[in-house]
Amino acid sequence: MKIIFNFFSLCITFLILILNNSEFAYGVGNVDWVLLKENNDGKEWIDIGSIKEINNGELTVLTKFLKNPKKSSDKEQLSLYVMRINCNDKTFKDTSINGMPQFGSKWQNSNNDELIEVVIEKSCSEIINK
Numbered sequence: 001m002k003i004i005f006n007f008f009s010l011c012i013t014f015l016i017l018i019l020n021n022s023e024f025a026y027g028v029g030n031v032d033w034v035l036l037k038e039n040n041d042g043k044e045w046i047d048i049g050s051i052k053e054i055n056n057g058e059l060t061v062l063t064k065f066l067k068n069p070k071k072s073s074d075k076e077q078l079s080l081y082v083m084r085i086n087c088n089d090k091t092f093k094d095t096s097i098n099g100m101p102q103f104g105s106k107w108q109n110s111n112n113d114e115l116i117e118v119v120i121e122k123s124c125s126e127i128i129n130k
Contacts (some may be wrong), residue, residue, distance in 0.1 A: 017096040033064060037118045042067040042076075044115040051126050060095070061123045065115065087124035092116065 043066045050062035060082060067077040082096035085099045086107065093105040110116040 011105070031062070034122075036122055037115055039114060040068065041115060043114075044119060046119055046122060048126065051123055053127050054084070056126075058084060059123055059127055060084050061119070063119055083119065083123075085120050085123055087127065090120055090124075092115075092120060096111050 013087050031050070033045045034048050035045050036046060038044075045064040047062040047064075052061075053059050053061055053073055063081045063083055065081065067079070080096075080098055081094050082093050084095050085092045091107045091109055093107050094102050095105060098104060110120065
């Protein structure tokens, strides 16, 4: 009985090693980053493939922001956001920042931040054009 158990354990281990290939990781798809805007604050991208309509003019989208350093000794800072956008009133909230859920985040306006405004505009136009 112990021989049979060891044989099956060896077979399962062998299968795991053989099948543990990144091609089988379907949970993470390819991203289609599109650079939307660059200004003195930094650069803003969205993943076109991540735009998902939720309901009644709301959607979610994955964005990437590369913040320009303020001083020459600072480094560029890259952040990933999952944003929920209300296309009807042009508001947004960050539901995740760098993979960390943002529970209780509040709806807010862009406050004339042109990088956020371009994300809202492009994301909402992608849903309308589908």
